[in-house]
Amino acid sequence: MRFLTEILISLFLVVLFFVGVGFLFVPNNAYVERSIDIERPLIHVYDTLNSNRRYIEWAPWRLIDPTAQYTPSLTVEGVGAGVTWTSSHKHLGNGEQEITATKLELGDERFAEIVYRLSPAPGVNGTSRITIRPADIGVKVIWSFQTNFGNDLLARYRGLYLDGRIGDELQVGLARLKGLLENSLYA
Numbered sequence: 276m277r278f279l280t281e282i283l284i285s286l287f288l289v290v291l292f293f294v295g296v297g298f299l300f301v302p303n304n305a306y307v308e309r310s311i312d313i314e315r316p317l318i319h320v321y322d323t324l325n326s327n328r329r330y331i332e333w334a335p336w337r338l339i340d341p342t343a344q345y346t347p348s349l350t351v352e353g354v355g356a357g358v359t360w361t362s363s364h365k366h367l368g369n370g371e372q373e374i375t376a377t378k379l380e381l382g383d384e385r386f387a388e389i390v391y392r393l394s395p396a397p398g399v400n401g402t403s404r405i406t407i408r409p410a411d412i413g414v415k416v417i418w419s420f421q422t423n424f425g426n427d428l429l430a431r432y433r434g435l436y437l438d439g440r441i442g443d444e445l446q447v448g449l450a451r452l453k454g455l456l457e458n459s460l461y462a
Contacts, residue, residue, distance in 0.1 A: 304423045305401075305434040307442045311449040314413035315456045318379075321387040323456060324405055325377055326352040333455050334372075335448035340364035353377055357391070370394045372403065385409050393420060399441070416452065418445045 313320055323329055327347040331337060334345075343362035350356045357373030376390040386408045393403035401422030407414050420441050424430040 298426075298428065301428075301431040301435065303425060303431055304421065305437040306419065306421045307438050307445060308417060308419040309442055309445040309449055310415055310417040311446075311453050312410050312413060312415050313453045313456055317385055317387060317407055317409060317414050318381070320407050320414055320416060320452075320456060321379055321389070323452070324389050324407075325356070325374065325379075325387075327356045327358050328352075329455065330358045330372075333448060333452040334358070335444040335446075335451065336360065336362075336367055336370065338447060338451075339367045339444075343367060348373065375402075399437075416449060418449055420445065 323333075328351060330347065331345050336343065337345075340362040343360045343364070345358050345360045348355060348357045348359075354374050354377060357371060359369070359371040360367070361369050370393075372391050372393045374389055375392050376388075378386075378388045380386050386406065388407070389405045391403040391405075392400075394400045399422065401420055403418065403420045406417045406419075408417070409415075422434070422437070424434055
């Protein structure tokens, strides 16, 4: 009986340790960012990203499950434009990306920004932001994703691996966007 009590106390202490570490030291939010240079005018990159017309052509999730079903929103461009998808792939599942804000500045400080509500995988929800700024040749496109886990302890621990997982997907999406735009007929 004493052996069983010691095991239960040990298990309780291990669980208590992981809960304590999780709430005290594991961040309750995550931020991931990737960037790429694209040899195209800012307005062309912005027009592509501010619409759901060509989303499937550059979306990174298309490579995870080529059989996923994508449904564009009725709003094609600007706030409200987006895409939802359904997939039986365990790492993709059902997700959505919808534009919630846009900004285009073509004056002295040229830049564009598109903000999305993004749910790229089951249990992962957050805000995605694509910023487009002039570069030496073309533009620099920066894609970031930010999420808050709140008091969800398991999500906090999963968040420790978010940079690798989501970061890789963002980089693939940027590479696909670059290929799409640089191989297009835009002049």
